[in-house]
Amino acid sequence: MILRHLAARNGPRALARYASQPQPLRRFYASDVDGIAASADNTLKQLHSLEAQINQATGDRVPSLNPETAGEAEAVSASPLSIVEQYHLHQKQKQVSGHLGSDIAPHYQPHTLLTHPPSPADVTLELLLASEAHQGHATSLWNPANARYIYGIRQGTHIISLEATAAHLRRAAKVVQEVARRGGMILFVGTRDGQDTAVVRAAQLAKGYHLFERWIPGSITNGQQILGRCRTKVVNEKDEEVPGFEEQLWDRPVLRPDLVVCMNPLENYVLLHECALNNIPTIGVIDTNADPTWVTYPIPANDDSLRCIQVIAGVLGRAGEAGQKQRLEAAERGEITYRPAQGLHLPEVEEAASSSAHEVVLGEESIEDADEVAGKLEDRDNHDGRKQGHRIRISA
Amino acid sequence: MGRYDFRALRVRQTARALVETRRDPALPPWYKIVGDIPPSEILSRPVQRTPRVRGKAKKPSRMFQPLPIAYPEDKLRSDFFNDHPWELARPRLVVEDSGNDAKGYNWATIVQPGKQLDGESVVQRQMWLMKHKAYPKALAYDTARREFYKHRHLEDVRRRIAKEEALHVGAYFGKGPLEIGMELEDKSFENWKQWAAQQIEDEQQMRAQLFSGPVNPEESAPPEVEGSFEELPETVSAPR
Known part of the structure; x- marks a missing residue:
């Protein structure tokens, strides 16, 4: 062998x-x-x-x-x-002898969308056209709520306006990037056949989570029963695991995503409904037969083309990657861009061993300065141990 | 039923209300982001066509439905493929490389590098002739069509010569689709023959069992022909 x-x-x-x-x-x-x-x-x-x-x-x-x-x-x-x-x-x-043989012009290679996904800056109408993002469904299947995104009718099918697709895709990419920068938990969902690789790749890039099989109904609304036994861990601002918090994590509520990216909303109505019930923003690829009110940020595109899904997932994954990079750079400078987990107290052993290693003193919470509501909350929350930039993540 | 659910769109307002009423301890991490990058307007229908104002006033209809997209090539394309319906049966490459594939083509000649010669070539060449050479439609069609036939013929010749050369230097080609199909058909036929022989044998055995021993010695006379044929299917199906 x-x-x-x-x-x-x-x-x-x-x-x-x-x-x-x-x-x-x-x-x-x-x-x-x-x-x-x-x-x-x-x-x-x-x-x-x-x-x-x-x-x-x-x-x-x-x-x-x-x-x-x-x-x-x-x-x-x-x-x-x-x-x-x-x-x-x-x-x-x-x-x-290397130049001998035929000269191969640059051409489409399907795997490159996974190995080198396009970034939001690379999104062009030509790329979207080549990936068949414009192909909608038969005119009789349309949802009139999508009239805004439809360019016209060609041979009995609706053609999605690629300008709308590009604009909405860039907007969604910005949202993903900002959420990743603020340490939010991003879930990429694509449960159709063949979407798994794209979804996993996007989750890898964005350091998020992926779902390519069935969404178990109630994972958010009844999460304590379904996900209660999942192991969670505490990480510091540089994404290193901090041991010693196991006892404190037992009685904490189950983690919920902060942003859900869904590649096939038609099959995942339950997931999107749970997200809406629990006030979680969602991004979804809306074909001409889907309902755009199911998601917060629709991306009008063809959800039946795997190439299109790979482009969209790649762009969103790249955006998440950029956001994570920004967050880690800020962490290197000693800034924490997210709101640390509440109610965690440093374990005694940990404190004795290496408390200085991951202890970063926050100057000011930067998240809540957007609104005056935050100011009201700030003084109320001051009594817990959130000086350390700890977050809780699901560990595989 | 029939109502819109805007909860997904109003996550920010809901988050704020939850915090203000102290049901949530803190604002979610995306609160400012969703404020900065608000969800787009949805459910608005742009007016696609306006009803005629002059003349007899018509009741406006289909005002919000998308319009058909039409190009000048469409008529030429339908003409060509009506005349050459079997061109549609040829395999065709529909994957785009970059989305800019058509930008590198110059239809001053009908053969384009990187594009197979097909009906679309004829249509584009005809368009080019009509536009740049000011040919009338029929003349442009005939010119493009003749060029197309010529290059198709040359392709055939090239393919045949290539095969001859390959055979000359010792290549061998496997069975063609027709031969493979005939083999499969022969195999199925042989299987059927075996099965039919077995059926006949079973039938004969059954019949032999049926007529071998008379049940009643008084009625052992040879049975009537019609009666035996009528009874046969029932008695055959009974033991199963």
Whole structure:
């Protein structure tokens, strides 16, 4: 097994060395002339020589196929080229023969939307058009509440206005970025087939959470029963886990998301309804047959195209990534951009061990200065231990 | 039922009310954000068409419904595909690379790099001829169509030569779709033959059992032909 992997890794290098030296080429296939026994012998010899070369090329030993022939195999391997020389040889060969063959123009590669998702600044109408964000449903299926986002009718289907899509997508991206900057908990939901990778990638970028299977009804409204046993942890402002709070976390209410991004609202009405009941803002991809009042921030786009969903999820994920970066940079400067968890008291052991490590004194709460309501609350909340910038997160 | 639920849109007002009435201890982290970036206006219907004012006043209808999108190529396209219906049966690449694919095309020639030659090429070439060469529609259509036929023919020749060359240097091609289909059909037929032989054998055995021993010695005379055929299906289905 190991031998095969190494052979696959080092095969090209070995072949290049063969090509460079004027030694007779080894046969790799037994021809018809050889008998079966001879060909088997040949194959074994080739295997041993290959193994010896691999052993010579790589630092770590590969166990031999037959322990008796191990000494012999080492004697065979005597190559004058070091790894550096092989590397330079490979570079030279690439220079000589790399331009041969057909010239491939840049073209659409589906995986790049996942590996390098576009950022909000990259959203263009051409990108949205290429990802089929404009395709709506048949005219008879429309929800007239979406008349604002519809550009026209083409061959019996509604065409979504890409300008509306781009504007709403940028707006939603801004919301995601700001929520991430303020340490909010973002949940990305896409429960249709094929949306899972996009949703997971977006959650990875935004350091949020993802859901690609069924939403269990009541996870917000009846969260104590459904999610009560999930482990939570306390993190400091640099997202490092702070141990010692386990007892205090037992009797805390279940965490709720601060923002829900839903890729297929039609199938997730229960989730969106629970969010509306619990006053959680939502972002949703609204096709021409969906109801825009289900979500706070609709993004009019085609929710049936996976490419479109990948673009939207990627853009929102990138926005979340930017927000998280801003938050961590602020944390490096000693600023906390979010409201720390209330009612947490430093455990004794933790205090003795490394209290100075994660203790950051807040100058002023920056979240609530938007409104005078905040001022009223501030003096009321001063008695608890929120000087430490602790947050509670769900740990997987 | 039939009512709009605006709770999702009014999260900010609700959050504020909850805090003011002391049901929530603090404002949520998104409170300021939702104030800065408010949700867009929804449920408003832009007027798409106005009713005719002059002449006889008509009752306005379909004022808020989206309008159809029409392009000048549409007629040309329908003409071409009505004349060449089998062009629609050819496989076609519909994935866009960047969304700007059509910007690199210059329809001064019918063959474009990176685009397969199909009916759309004819339509675009015809449009170009009508616009830049001021050809009448029929002449532009015939010109574009002839170029299309020529390049289709050249494509066929190129494909045939490539196959001949490949065969000459030792390539071999697998079975074609027709051969594979015939093989599958033969296999199904053989299976059916086996099954039919088995059925016949079963039927014969059943019949032999049926007529082997007379139940009553008095009625052992050969049965009437009609009666036996009538009874046969019932007696066959009975043991099952």
